[in-house]
Amino acid sequence: xxxxxxxxxxxxxxxxxxxxxxxxxxxxxxxxxxxxxxxxxxxxxxxxxxxxxxxxxxxxxxxxxxxxxxxxxxxxxxxxxxxxxxxxxxxxxxxxxxxxxxxxxxxxxxxxxxxxxxxx
Numbered sequence: 168x169x170x171x172x173x174x175x176x177x178x179x180x181x182x183x184x185x186x187x188x189x190x191x192x193x194x195x196x197x198x199x200x201x202x203x204x205x206x207x208x209x210x211x212x213x214x215x216x217x218x219x220x221x222x223x224x225x226x227x228x229x230x231x232x233x234x235x236x237x238x239x240x241x242x243x244x245x246x247x248x249x250x251x252x253x254x255x256x257x258x259x260x261x262x263x264x265x266x267x268x269x270x271x272x273x274x275x276x277x278x279x280x281x282x283x284x285x286x287x
Contacts, residue, residue: 169208176204176212183222193243193274195225195235202226234284243278247271 183197198216205213217223228234235243251271254264 172204172208173212176201176208179204180216180222187221195229195239195243198222198225199229228284232282232284234282235278237283240278240281240283244275247275 179197180201182192183194183201186192186194186197202213202216205216217226224236225239228236251264251267254267259267
């Protein structure tokens with residue numbers, strides 16, 4: 168079972184890293200899944216992930232208070248908007264844009280409803 172959790176963690180981390188660059192994939196949920204998987208399988212990988220300058224704050228904020236930092240909220244909503252705008256610009260079918268709008272609105276509402284964490 169340890170190998171399965173390591174594979175889940177590696178795949179989730181890879182998707183999270185891609186999501187940091189592409190607007191189509193969310194970063195935070197994949198990083199949190201990777202942290203969870205590494206906790207169950209490879210504590211050293213979990214520790215390295217938590218010490219990461221990029222991913223560490225995401226994990227610490229979430230575990231401390233279920234929080235998403237305001238800059239990550241803004242980035243997530245901006246990327247969702249860019250994704251939707253790209254669909255419109257590239258002439259994606261209207262029903263796909265409508266469906267995408269529904270899901271992105273739900274995702275944005277969830278992200279924005281999370282606490283913002285401690286003021287620094």
